[in-house]
């Protein structure tokens with residue numbers, strides 16, 4: 393899957409792009425069930441909310457076959473290679489749960505702010521490309537983006553270690569207000585299998601989920617190989633040190649996995 397010239401232009405202007413129905417219901421069902429099984433495990437890579445509910449599972453592509461295939465999927469790797477014009481490695485991989493009733497807030501932030509400050513990433517030549525595992529609705533804590541905010545570069549941020557269980561470099565209200573006056577806020581919604589990609593400096597966040605509907609999203613953070621991190625401070629399973637370029641799997645690899653998975657369950 394490659395992006396059209398118009399999609400590439402839109403990405404550069406707006407800082408984000410949503411592509412509906414990239415993965416089939418069969419592919420996503422297998423991933424969703426695997427994610428739920430992972431959240432039931434006790435592993436250091438699974439970060440919990442203050443309530444104990446799962447918040448995010450890091451690095452599942454290193455220990456789970458379905459997510460290994462997703463982490464090297466051409467429908468995700470190729471579009472990001474197209475934008476950066478370079479091979480990519482996996483900087484971070486996480487499955488965010490935003491659990492029903494208990495999924496907590498992600499305050500307004502820029503991802504590159506963290507990659508630069510905590511990991512020593514030289515340039516914003518990494519980006520998130522995410523896959524919706526559940527339906528993302530206006531009501532279950534969709535990711536909110538401030539269009540065009542990436543043009544302001546890396547903004548001042550405070551290290552917030554108190555609001556949630558997860559430390560985050562967050563923006564102040566005055567900055568967010570100014571950016572929103574200009575760009576507004578969008579919250580892309582859609583069925584499982586949709587793909588959302590956004591620039592490393594795009595300001596984003598999400599509200600808590602108080603509905604009975606979980607909102608699982610997998611985020612691959614793909615970094616241009618020449619932009620490898622220089623001074624990591626976080627654990628290897630949060631900020632990876634394996635800078636080997638990703639070799640994409642076959643386009644039907646996940647479909648074949650899902651078919652085997654279904655047959656085994658029958």
Ligand code: SIN
Pocket residue numbers: 488490498533534535596597598609
């Ligand atoms: C993030 O910004 O890293 C995650 C936000 C979300 O999943 O709502």
Ligand code: MN
Pocket residue numbers: 501502503596
């Ligand atoms: Mn983020």
